[in-house]
Amino acid sequence: MPLQPARPVSSNRDRLLFRPRVGPSGDVLVVIFLRGGMDGLYTVPPFGDPNFAALRNSMGSVEPARGGLRKVVPSYDAVASGLIDLDGYFGLHPLFAPLESLFRQKQLAIVQAAGLSVPILSHFEATDAIEQGLVGPGAHDGWIARHLNVDVQSNVSPLRAIAMDLTLPMALRGTTAHAVDSLADFRLETPGGWDPQFFHSLRALYQGGSDLVSTSGRATLATYTTVQRLAKSPSKPENGAEYPVDQFGSRLTQVAQIIKAEIGLEAAVIGLGDWDSHVGQVDMLAGPMQSLAEGMQNLVRDLGDRMRRVTVLVMSEFGRRAAPNEGGGTDHGRGTAMFVVGGGIRGGKVYGQWPGLGADQLDDQGNLRVTTDYRAVLAEIVEKRLNNGAIDRVFPGFVPRYLNLTA
Amino acid sequence: MTKLSRRQFGRWAAAATGAISLGGCAPWEYADPQHGLDRLAAHDGAPTPLESRVLNRLGYGPRPGDLARLRSISVEAWIDRQLHPESIAESPELLAALGRLETLNLSPEEARDREVEWEPDSSVTPIWRKVVKFGKGRRTIPGSVMEQLAQATILRAAYSERALQEVMVEFWSDHFSINQIRGECRWLKPADDRQMRQFALGRFRDLLGASAHSAAMMAYLDNAENRKMNGATGGRPNENYARELLELHTLEDTSAYTLEDIQEVARALTGWMIGRSADDSWGEFTFRAADHDDDEKQILGMRFAAGGGQQDGEKLLDLLAAHRLTARAIAGKLCYRFLGVVPEPLRERLAIVFLESEGDIRAVLGELLQSDEFRTSPEPAFRRPFQFAISAMRALGARTSGAAIVAYLEKMGQRPFGHAQPDGYPTRPESWTAGLTSRWSFAIDLARNQIDETWINLEALERATSGMGAMKVSRLLADSVLPVSLTDEELKSLGRVVQQPVEPLPQCLALLLMSPQFQWC
Numbered sequence: 001m002p003l004q005p006a007r008p009v010s011s012n013r014d015r016l017l018f019r020p021r022v023g024p025s026g027d028v029l030v031v032i033f034l035r036g037g038m039d040g041l042y043t044v045p046p047f048g049d050p051n052f053a054a055l056r057n058s059m060g061s062v063e064p065a066r067g068g069l070r071k072v073v074p075s076y077d078a079v080a081s082g083l084i085d086l087d088g089y090f091g092l093h094p095l096f097a098p099l100e101s102l103f104r105q106k107q108l109a110i111v112q113a114a115g116l117s118v119p120i121l122s123h124f125e126a127t128d129a130i131e132q133g134l135v136g137p138g139a140h141d142g143w144i145a146r147h148l149n150v151d152v153q154s155n156v157s158p159l160r161a162i163a164m165d166l167t168l169p170m171a172l173r174g175t176t177a178h179a180v181d182s183l184a185d186f187r188l189e190t191p192g193g194w195d196p197q198f199f200h201s202l203r204a205l206y207q208g209g210s211d212l213v214s215t216s217g218r219a220t221l222a223t224y225t226t227v228q229r230l231a232k233s234p235s236k237p238e239n240g241a242e243y244p245v246d247q248f249g250s251r252l253t254q255v256a257q258i259i260k261a262e263i264g265l266e267a268a269v270i271g272l273g274d275w276d277s278h279v280g281q282v283d284m285l286a287g288p289m290q291s292l293a294e295g296m297q298n299l300v301r302d303l304g305d306r307m308r309r310v311t312v313l314v315m316s317e318f319g320r321r322a323a324p325n326e327g328g329g330t331d332h333g334r335g336t337a338m339f340v341v342g343g344g345i346r347g348g349k350v351y352g353q354w355p356g357l358g359a360d361q362l363d364d365q366g367n368l369r370v371t372t373d374y375r376a377v378l379a380e381i382v383e384k385r386l387n388n389g390a391i392d393r394v395f396p397g398f399v400p401r402y403l404n405l406t407a
Numbered sequence: 408m409t410k411l412s413r414r415q416f417g418r419w420a421a422a423a424t425g426a427i428s429l430g431g432c433a434p435w436e437y438a439d440p441q442h443g444l445d446r447l448a449a450h451d452g453a454p455t456p457l458e459s460r461v462l463n464r465l466g467y468g469p470r471p472g473d474l475a476r477l478r479s480i481s482v483e484a485w486i487d488r489q490l491h492p493e494s495i496a497e498s499p500e501l502l503a504a505l506g507r508l509e510t511l512n513l514s515p516e517e518a519r520d521r522e523v524e525w526e527p528d529s530s531v532t533p534i535w536r537k538v539v540k541f542g543k544g545r546r547t548i549p550g551s552v553m554e555q556l557a558q559a560t561i562l563r564a565a566y567s568e569r570a571l572q573e574v575m576v577e578f579w580s581d582h583f584s585i586n587q588i589r590g591e592c593r594w595l596k597p598a599d600d601r602q603m604r605q606f607a608l609g610r611f612r613d614l615l616g617a618s619a620h621s622a623a624m625m626a627y628l629d630n631a632e633n634r635k636m637n638g639a640t641g642g643r644p645n646e647n648y649a650r651e652l653l654e655l656h657t658l659e660d661t662s663a664y665t666l667e668d669i670q671e672v673a674r675a676l677t678g679w680m681i682g683r684s685a686d687d688s689w690g691e692f693t694f695r696a697a698d699h700d701d702d703e704k705q706i707l708g709m710r711f712a713a714g715g716g717q718q719d720g721e722k723l724l725d726l727l728a729a730h731r732l733t734a735r736a737i738a739g740k741l742c743y744r745f746l747g748v749v750p751e752p753l754r755e756r757l758a759i760v761f762l763e764s765e766g767d768i769r770a771v772l773g774e775l776l777q778s779d780e781f782r783t784s785p786e787p788a789f790r791r792p793f794q795f796a797i798s799a800m801r802a803l804g805a806r807t808s809g810a811a812i813v814a815y816l817e818k819m820g821q822r823p824f825g826h827a828q829p830d831g832y833p834t835r836p837e838s839w840t841a842g843l844t845s846r847w848s849f850a851i852d853l854a855r856n857q858i859d860e861t862w863i864n865l866e867a868l869e870r871a872t873s874g875m876g877a878m879k880v881s882r883l884l885a886d887s888v889l890p891v892s893l894t895d896e897e898l899k900s901l902g903r904v905v906q907q908p909v910e911p912l913p914q915c916l917a918l919l920l921m922s923p924q925f926q927w928c
Binding site: 035036058121122123124125163166167168172173177178179180181185186187188189190191192193194197198200201202204205206208209211212213214215216217220273276278279280323324325326327328329331332365 | 827903927
């Protein structure tokens with residue numbers, strides 16, 4: 001028996017109460033963070049760069065084949081390998097084929113050679129910096145939290161932000177976001193006959209405290225009334241969408257359900273791991289790449305027209321070294337690719353200035369240089385798609401030069 | 408399958424795993440005379456802040472009766488005993504329960520062969536793809552090597568008399584974190600765990616050495632693929648382990664070294680590998696001279712002469728283990744674990760003890776536990792999910808096989824040895840407080856005896872509290888379960904639950920475990 005009588009969440013009253021700022025901007029932001037450092041040279045190969053083949057041919061590639069995957073060596077002969085030619089210079093890895101139509105339909109924009117403007121090659125420091133929205137360590141809150149905190153009046157939903165994860169990522173620290181493994185976490189099953197006294201007493205215990213647990217407990221209790229019905233009977237994927245049958249697919253499914261329920265969600269963060277490809281990269285990245293591409297394709301399909309006010313941002317903490325190591329993997333590097341999908345995105349283009357892969361073009365450690373500060377992409381989304389002009393509060397001290405990838 | 412009662416299920420499971428049962432009962436099915444829930448009715452009173460800190464931070468929280476035991480020998484004697492776990496007789500019931508987990512002491516090769524069927528025709532797939540007894544995406548398979556190690560970790564934390572030792576095993580398991588689900592680590596981690604346990608209160612150099620030679624660590628952070636530069640392809644040594652060795656296991660301060668240092672460390676560790684072929688023992692450390700880069704190296708300003716062979720790595724570990732920054736890093740982490748804050752003067756003192764004692768962890772802990780900062784520390788420390796779950800079971804005197812607890816921990820985000828990144832599970836409360844539902848559900852299930860092979864003696868508690876007023880019962884339980892006192896208002900609210908017709912005691916126990924107060928210690 002549920003904690004409290006279920007209240008229909010899709011009633012008009014709820015919609016009015018919780019509806020975020022809507023319109024062409026005021027999008028719901030979905031951030032997919034590729035944890036471990038995603039190799040932008042492998043996923044979005046610059047086959048037109050004259051130095052590319054020599055650097056990467058030895059690594060090989062894989063492509064989908066009947067009954068699984070087929071190894072392709074050498075890889076970056078565009079004709080032989082199934083590599084998808086995007087614009088005559090950049091390609092998409094064959095496993096990213098599901099993203100091709102999004103690109104051709106101009107819903108997907110890619111930014112190459114993006115990243116932190118200073119070299120930080122530690123996972124933990126680079127992830128913290130990027131999720132804090134800085135160039136190095138410094139803040140205790142995340143960029144999405146600061147964005148949400150700019151306006152705490154307009155949207156009183158208890159569910160402004162969620163992380164589909166068991167712990168709260170840095171990007172959401174500093175605001176009352178919920179970390180949930182699944183929608184079931186918005187329900188507390190209590191035995192028959194316990195309510196309502198049990199619930200009253202639980203609230204009483206959480207009423208007064210100012211510690212982190214008390215604050216968060218009150219926020220958790222508030223979501224139960226809002227999200228209970230959704231948690232109990234979630235909607236089915238639409239438009240023939242079939243998410244990958246894995247944790248990532250399940251998390252995307254549930255984010256889509258929350259977006260469709262229109263209960264005031266403004267930001268969702270989903271982590272996708274296993275990009276730290278120090279050895280056997282061709283094998284190691286096959287799983288996460290398929291998951292990511294199929295997941296994104298089906299999220300867009302499922303959300304249909306709703307994509308007009310959804311922006312999906314895919315990013316990682318850094319890229320990989322241009323030259324592979326002795327184990328067929330790549331070590332930590334710098335510039336990498338970012339992906340942005342949405343109805344309000346000017347897609348079909350690979351953005352950014354290409355720094356080149358020549359020995360004199362790479363940095364002195366053999367890494368692809370960063371020519372686009374990742375915050376330029378984030379800031380443009382915050383201002384143009386999330387309707388928040390207070391860029392100086394979200395990214396203190398940063399003066400962005402927009403790539404104009406938003407409509 | 409016919410639905411079995413809990414008791415029947417217990418017998419069935421015990422029979423299925425070949426467990427020896429005690430008088431027809433599995434271990435989670437009989438009352439513990441010393442630490443049963445009815446012991447709460449004796450009312451030992453509320454602990455002082457120092458008593459609470461000692462019981463909660465040198466272990467996984469008090470069981471019913473533990474406060475009286477502490478008082479019978481004094482705080483000083485308790486701390487001293489815990490610093491010398493070898494002097495404490497281990498609980499025979501724990502040893503018996505561990506004895507039923509037959510994979511704990513298997514060699515890596517035995518562990519693998521127990522769970523792998525070979526596919527001799529497939530010549531190129533990595534070995535771990537040959538696992539056929541594990542369905543894809545399934546994490547929790549009863550009886551597997553992985554599951555049994557998690558179960559053992561839960562049992563030890565819950566029942567070991569050597570409580571501080573278990574706390575330190577958790578500390579080092581985070582410090583030298585390995586994600587056991589990753590590839591061959593499934594079968595390699597138990598051996599690594601045995602080493603962490605052996606040196607938990609020993610010397611840091613031994614821990615570091617054990618980790619550097621650990622096949623699980625080499626598989627996890629890819630040193631098993633770290634070979635000298637190949638002239639033909641120009642491929643460089645693998646930097647993964649080298650980087651984390653400096654950043655996570657020793658120096659911590661990333662401004663103290665450069666990428667060149669990392670690359671030189673990687674060169675020093677080329678050839679440190681895992682035995683794979685018929686002539687090596689599978690899953691054991693092996694040094695492959697042919698893959699080792701034997702030229703000269705420069706690491707952190709120190710010259711490593713050419714021709715060092717395997718000694719390059721040993722010399723490197725000596726250098727790192729005795730480094731001032733390593734001492735500071737370990738001192739800071741220990742402060743946070745035991746105090747919930749890092750007072751700079753204490754950190755400095757601990758770092759000095761670390762250096763002067765050549766990394767003697769027992770000596771560092773002794774200094775920490777004697778310090779004014781620990782004795783008077785007013786800061787609450789946050790209970791991460793593992794600590795929460797174990798403390799909850801201990802507080803209620805629960806009997807458990809640990810088997811069903813693994814899935815609850817996974818849901819709460821802290822399955823033993825399951826952190827995805829090599830930095831160990833987060834320590835700061837901000838990471839954990841954004842999701843409380845899974846904790847609350849665990850508390851409710853535990854208080855109602857709804858967890859498989861896990862049992863609290865509600866009947867005894869009912870008998871012991873019958874005839875008592877609701878306020879008295881709630882005060883009694885709150886004093887025993889919570890590390891701090893509740894306000895009168897909060898007690899009144901609990902008292903109203905105790906007057907409910909349906910499951911009043913489970914409701915009250917669940918609320919105590921769910922309360923904000925129980926999430927800190």
